[in-house]
Amino acid sequence: MPSPVTIENDALQLDVWPALGGKVSSLVDKADGVELLFNYPAELPTGPQYDTSYAKSWYAGWDECFPAVAPSRYAGHPYDGVPVPDHGELWGLPTTAVPTKDGITVVWHGLRFGYRVTRKLYLDGPTVRAEYTLINLAPFDFRFVWELHALLAMDSSVELQMGEGERGAIRSREFRLSHDADGTDIQRPFDWPLAEGGLDLSRPADLPAKRAWKVFSADPIAAPAVIRYPGRGRSLRIEYSSDAPDTEATRRTTAYWGLWVNTGGWAGHRHCAVGPTTGRYDQLDRATADGSAARVAASGRCEWSVSLTVG
Secondary structure, three states: OOOOEEEEOOOEEEEEEHHHOOEEEEEEEOOOOEEOEOOOOOOOOOOOOOOOOHHHOOOOOEEEEOOOOOOEEOOOOOOOOOEEOOOOOHHHOOOEEEEEOOEEEEEEEOOOOOEEEEEEEEEEOOEEEEEEEEEEOOOOOEEEOOEEEEOEEOOOOOEEEEHHHOOOEEEEEEEOOOOOOOOOOEEEEEEOOEOHHHOEOOOHHHOOOOOEEEEEEOOOOOOOEEEEEOOOOEEEEEEEEOOOOOOOOEEEOOOEEEEEEEEOOOOOOEEEEEEEEOOOOOOHHHHHHHOOOEEEOOOOEEEEEEEEEEO
16 A cells, blocks of 8 residues: 655645655645645555546645646657546656655656656745756657646635736636536636636635636746635745756746636535646647647756745
8 A cells, every 4th residue: 555755844744645646645734734735535546547537536635747637639749649648647657756855856757758757845944845857758859738736725715816916817718527527618818816707716715616617827927826815814825937047958947827726516526726837728739739838858858846835
């Protein structure tokens, strides 16, 4: 039976499962002992989850989606038409894991595509830092969509603040999802936070029940996102950075905000997620056609990082 690695300091505690795709199943804010990640009663996987339905997996907590989020196909040489599993490859793969100061480093190796992804995860005071390195093992350019897929527990007072309060254009995609994620695809721009019908996406707990929404920012990330918990007087600040020198061998990676709000429309649960993503669509082929999918050069690398800070 797989078991987690627990990492903690005076401010935070998190559980990481190297054998289950590097999943982070728990992130506790020690200031008041509150669990920030979504979880639910479930039997833990005892075998491989690769290329299975995400809805039938243990989908709690924080997974890495790569090289896409939704099931799709690669578009372009040399992998043209190769299918990408539901929520990508990484969450269904066991990792190679080694201890890191104040944390753990896990490494994934692609099965259908030639790449290696490394995530160095560690605690720094009230901050969880995740540093990523992608190595393209093939002598051809590789397009990808990565998303930090961290499902957050949704209490009655949670508020979402995107871009330090700026009301920038957000590209919205609304789903009415069943268990097999078969829903209506609506592509309409709107000014954050009010979507169609005056629905305020910044207050997810107040949205209509049995619905779900996926939203992408139209522009690349320029400021942090903040999840506020007024009832607790606490917040979670999420920041994205890609400071690598932008050369042909090492590329700076552009990311967008991806927002998911679920009030029971998917799997009957209530949770939300705010995280950086390197495409404006969950499907790799659509993000490639849109021009937003990230690219790593032939035999090249990309580096980026995310920090989650409680306060």
